[in-house]
Amino acid sequence: MTVHEHGRYSTGIQDLPYRAVPDAAVARLAVYLRVLTSMIEQGVTTMSSEVLAGAAGVNSATLRKDLSHVGSYGTRGVGYDTARLVENIERLLGLTRHHSIAVVGIGNLGHALANYPGFPDRGFPVTALFDLDEDLIGVPLGGLSVDHVDSIPAVCAEREVTIGVICTPVPAAQVVCDLLVAGGVQCILNFAPMVLQVPDDVEVRRVDLAAELQILSFHQVRRCGTNGVGQVVDPIAVSR
């Protein structure tokens, strides 16, 4: 592999040597991984960038560029060895280790996520559950029992939880977040519709389900040219 030219991020004292892989590419790599494992199950051992790109819904040039960040694991004239590619994408994404997950807030959504097979299947075993509700404490759920949120720091540290999933209502989310951070958790997936304040060394990804719908709503209105009550939108009239 030729040396990439993306090194130069002298953003201060501690040059961050990482940063070579764009965030958007990382997100797509997770998709490729999914498609590839699915293909391997069907016995596919080799794929061209064109085919894989089609299955993943991206441009083939984009795909090749993304994969170039992983390394040169393709064979010209043939394509990519699916098994080897999966292996190397997993290594880049840090999936060689199983990251254990804690789910906080065992309501409808938390319950569903605690049982979501896609997590353990992808190497993310759920190893801790927390809630505030006394009635839930101790209740067994998928081989685990629910602990009180107060024990988050201790339990997370003990079980080496690396990812916390917050499914609490908004008012509790920041408190829970602080507890997770106290327990050494540096990755948080936040389903509560609010922006969490965290230290610089903690990363939060927010999944805002209602916002997703609002975005869909916007595009729908755009497509139809109506505001949904049969009335044509006049953008100029609207803005004054």
Next chain:
Amino acid sequence: MTVHEHGRYSTGIQDLPYRAVPDAAVARLAVYLRVLTSMIEQGVTTMSSEVLAGAAGVNSATLRKDLSHVGSYGTRGVGYDTARLVENIERLLGLTRHHSIAVVGIGNLGHALANYPGFPDRGFPVTALFDLDEDLIGVPLGGLSVDHVDSIPAVCAEREVTIGVICTPVPAAQVVCDLLVAGGVQCILNFAPMVLQVPDDVEVRRVDLAAELQILSFHQVRRCGTNGVGQVVDPIAVSR
């Protein structure tokens, strides 16, 4: 991760004024809306771009530019009138109408989403539920009863469903998607970890929960400089 699978802007008669609002801005507007309504509940009537940007976790210049797409509803030297801003963002996003939702696949996740209060609270009432399982058909759930997937086209058309939420396993997702499209649904929120094939006039947003974790995992590895088993990550990637 939310993947925007198609940004098609069909060549309509009135495509001149549209396309002004970037996709990324629309996504952020939904966040601003959330912060604003929360602030209004606390009695805040006026906010500066600086404060609002801080609460939403974005740059203030970005925020002002986003809001400029909505219209000029700020007062220089003062800030934005929160109520008026909410009103106008909602209008831009097409939220003046309540879009009704159908949830397909009443497993753990589908069950949780069917009961998710954030949907109706934000003007997205759930008006139809579907599953394949005979044991679930007719079961009442939050004021609705579960219908068979075969009836998707008829029921969606009748109840004017505008958004379909797919929570089925992967093998069923494409079939369900086709049924939704047949029922006139043009917006789909897909929780099944696969890429759906749809006509150009249908928009799909994908929420891939496991991919979110993989992205977190990647950044975690980057931060620590180890792959989680105490071993330094590939020095080539590190050195550039």
Next chain:
DNA sequence: GCGACTTTGTTCCTGCGTTCACAAGCGGCT
């Protein structure tokens, strides 16, 4: 073994989105 074909990996370029910076505008204060 050699040529032609296929596909990768990379380079260049274009376009978009974000950020900076500043002029215009509005309210408050004297």
Next chain:
DNA sequence: AGCCGCTTGTGAACGCAGGAACAAAGTCGC
């Protein structure tokens, strides 16, 4: 009434991501 300070809205620059095109490289057929 006029000035001052604060905040918006926007024009310009910058940086990054995505797409087209191409050269290198490896395979398959003959």
